[in-house]
Amino acid sequence: MTTTLDQISPIGYQGDDPTVAALRDSIYGPYLATHRKARELIMRLGDVPPDHLTYAMEAGIAPDLLRAVLGEIGLPAHEITADIHLRGAFGDWAAVAAPHLLTVWTGHFDLAIGAILTHGTGAPYQQNCLTELDTGAAVGVLALTELGGTNGADQQMEARWDPDADGFWLSNPTIGSVKGPPNIADPTVPKIVVFSARLIFEGRDEGVFLFLSRLRTLDEGLADGVEVGEMSSKLGAAMDHAWARADRLFVPRAGFLGGQWATITDDGAEFRCDEPDIRQRCHRSISPLIGGRLDLSTANISAARAGVAGLINYSKQRPHGHSDVLQRDLVTSAAHVYAGSVLGRMIRDLSVDPAQQARLPLWMTVVKPVLTTIAEKALRTCSARAGAQGQLRCNYYPDWIAGARGSKTAEGDTQVLEKAAGRTHHALSTLKLPGAPTVSSWWLDMIITREHTLALDLYIASGIEHSGSYDEEYEPKGTALGIDSTRADLARTTGVRLVVTAALIAGDQATDPAAATIARACAAVVALTYLDRHSGWYNAHSQQSPDLAEEIHDELRRNRVIIVANQTVLAAAFDIPELSGAPMFAPDYLQAWSHLAEWGEHTFTAQ
Numbered sequence: 001m002t003t004t005l006d007q008i009s010p011i012g013y014q015g016d017d018p019t020v021a022a023l024r025d026s027i028y029g030p031y032l033a034t035h036r037k038a039r040e041l042i043m044r045l046g047d048v049p050p051d052h053l054t055y056a057m058e059a060g061i062a063p064d065l066l067r068a069v070l071g072e073i074g075l076p077a078h079e080i081t082a083d084i085h086l087r088g089a090f091g092d093w094a095a096v097a098a099p100h101l102l103t104v105w106t107g108h109f110d111l112a113i114g115a116i117l118t119h120g121t122g123a124p125y126q127q128n129c130l131t132e133l134d135t136g137a138a139v140g141v142l143a144l145t146e147l148g149g150t151n152g153a154d155q156q157m158e159a160r161w162d163p164d165a166d167g168f169w170l171s172n173p174t175i176g177s178v179k180g181p182p183n184i185a186d187p188t189v190p191k192i193v194v195f196s197a198r199l200i201f202e203g204r205d206e207g208v209f210l211f212l213s214r215l216r217t218l219d220e221g222l223a224d225g226v227e228v229g230e231m232s233s234k235l236g237a238a239m240d241h242a243w244a245r246a247d248r249l250f251v252p253r254a255g256f257l258g259g260q261w262a263t264i265t266d267d268g269a270e271f272r273c274d275e276p277d278i279r280q281r282c283h284r285s286i287s288p289l290i291g292g293r294l295d296l297s298t299a300n301i302s303a304a305r306a307g308v309a310g311l312i313n314y315s316k317q318r319p320h321g322h323s324d325v326l327q328r329d330l331v332t333s334a335a336h337v338y339a340g341s342v343l344g345r346m347i348r349d350l351s352v353d354p355a356q357q358a359r360l361p362l363w364m365t366v367v368k369p370v371l372t373t374i375a376e377k378a379l380r381t382c383s384a385r386a387g388a389q390g391q392l393r394c395n396y397y398p399d400w401i402a403g404a405r406g407s408k409t410a411e412g413d414t415q416v417l418e419k420a421a422g423r424t425h426h427a428l429s430t431l432k433l434p435g436a437p438t439v440s441s442w443w444l445d446m447i448i449t450r451e452h453t454l455a456l457d458l459y460i461a462s463g464i465e466h467s468g469s470y471d472e473e474y475e476p477k478g479t480a481l482g483i484d485s486t487r488a489d490l491a492r493t494t495g496v497r498l499v500v501t502a503a504l505i506a507g508d509q510a511t512d513p514a515a516a517t518i519a520r521a522c523a524a525v526v527a528l529t530y531l532d533r534h535s536g537w538y539n540a541h542s543q544q545s546p547d548l549a550e551e552i553h554d555e556l557r558r559n560r561v562i563i564v565a566n567q568t569v570l571a572a573a574f575d576i577p578e579l580s581g582a583p584m585f586a587p588d589y590l591q592a593w594s595h596l597a598e599w600g601e602h603t604f605t606a607q
């Protein structure tokens with residue numbers, strides 16, 4: 001039996017419409033059941049945005065939610081960390097329906113536990129830390145960023161090896177080396193912290209490694225040799241941000257997270273490391289960030305799916321919801337969020353492929369910026385198009401926006417990642433999704449042309465024949481101010497190519513013809529929006545005639561119209577449930593307000 005459109009609801013659709021099912025398949029793959037289970041358990045936490053708590057009280061919600069969700073799941077946190085799809089499903093739904101939980105999610109699972117799993121040796125000290133992290137008895141945190149800047153391999157915090165003490169003394173010799181802003185300020189919450197610091201061995205600088213510290217325990221409070229101070233609050237996404245200044249904070253030998261690749265001999269006299277390049281030691285140490293970047297990407301795109309679905313649901317009930325000016329913004333957001341969701345799912349699949357492991361860091365330098373940027377932009381747009389309702393916390397948008405804003409900075413700032421990606425110039429065009437569409441389209445070809453042109457420009461500037469400091473010698477073109485701008489432009493172009501390609505692949509693979517049409521329309525809207533916004537570049541490079549510019553607009557309009565007609569189906573495919581206390585997600589938002597206001601059956605009968 002075929003479903004008619006009016007039987008499909010944008011929120012909480014339970015039916016078996018084949019188009020909805022096919023689109024869901026492209027977003028969730030074979031893990032829809034895992035996502036449904038995660039959704040159910042996360043919803044059970046009841047984490048509605050609160051109106052009357054102080055910032056510190058709000059920041060204090062996350063540790064309780066962490067313990068509660070681990071209890072509900074019934075698995076130790078390290079097993080969840082190791083299961084990339086399970087971890088992703090819970091992170092994604094935390095972003096949607098428990099935004100407070102998301103603030104500690106990646107720090108706990110990907111970074112702290114991830115560091116122990118990746119670089120641990122199984123030592124009892126590490127296992128004891130894991131046991132506490134497994135239940136959420138202690139919250140895991142990575143303290144990487146320093147006040148002097150992200151610093152990468154130039155970090156300044158020091159960890160001096162002391163053979164007599166059989167451990168390390170951590171200290172911050174300068175203001176710039178002080179750690180900030182990990183979430184460690186709350187004096188009541190036990191924290192297990194992985195510090196990044198330079199290993200100083202017999203006076204030699206051996207590069208940056210990770211050191212596992214029981215920073216704060218219930219019994220003993222803050223560890224000796226470290227001072228922690230509260231940093232300022234943010235507007236939303238409340239976290240107990242702090243600076244940490246160590247002055248001989250002791251970490252035992254077993255707290256050194258160098259796995260088998262970086263070790264200190266039993267007699268404490270020699271340091272051995274498989275990695276000869278000191279700067280590479282830092283990159284290898286901080287590899288757990290890759291999982292965090294993946295989880296932040298898909299989590300924020302999930303919140304954006306909710307944001308789009310909420311606006312589709314709400315605008316249908318509003319007198320001017322069908323206005324084309326509102327609809328243009330809405331379907332442009334919907335297209336980006338759908339295509340970004342497909343890309344996120346594909347990258348998660350790809351991240352469990354052993355053949356892709358070496359390339360994952362490069363993938364994530366492109367994917368995290370593009371997905372978190374799409375998410376934040378879509379959420380801001382949908383919030384704005386929902387007027388006042390979109391600004392009320394009960395409808396979640398302010399919390400989602402704050403989460404996306406933070407995620408664009410945390411675990412690799414957007415522009416820093418884009419610059420790093422752009423440094424590899426031609427390597428970016430080798431980032432290809434499995435099952436790339438066999439039939440290309442002219443708008444995708446135009447994006448690829450820009451990608452190749454920018455990569456070639458950077459390649460020539462940094463070519464193998466070239467010696468000396470090419471960054472300074474580089475002569476920028478277009479809107480670039482210097483070589484980093486071009487690198488970022490290239491990374492963004494690659495990101496858009498991947499988003500568009502992902503939706504095209506979804507169109508190819510869809511079992512339902514209507515779903516294929518919608519997926520391709522989303523790909524087209526993303527691509528053509530990009531071409532429209534960069535028409536100056538295409539003009540300057542003689543890549544666009546007035547006729548082509550007109551065709552871009554015509555095609556963009558034609559594909560937007562397809563999404564306008566199918567927006568309910570698309571929202572239903574996002575699988576967003578009614579959110580507690582959020583009128584925009586109710587089938588009748590006026591009734592939802594009536595319910596919240598506790599108006600009775602006869603309240604309005606007198607008039």
Ligand SMILES: Cc1cc2nc3c(=O)[nH]c(=O)nc-3n(C[C@H](O)[C@H](O)[C@H](O)COP(=O)(O)OP(=O)(O)OC[C@H]3O[C@@H](n4cnc5c(N)ncnc54)[C@H](O)[C@@H]3O)c2cc1C
Pocket residue numbers: 107141142143144145146148149150151180181182183237405406407409410411412413414415416419484
């Ligand atoms: C919500 C949130 C949670 C966080 N949690 C933690 C945590 O738990 N632990 C932790 O250690 N840190 C944490 N951080 C800090 C975060 O990792 C850093 O803020 C981030 O790495 C950026 O560093 P920065 O703030 O020093 O910005 P900067 O490094 O100053 O970057 C600002 C801008 O400077 C430019 N820039 C910087 N570096 C370069 C470069 N190399 N090349 C070109 N341009 C550059 C870019 O334009 C960039 O956007 C968190 C941050 C946020 C927002």
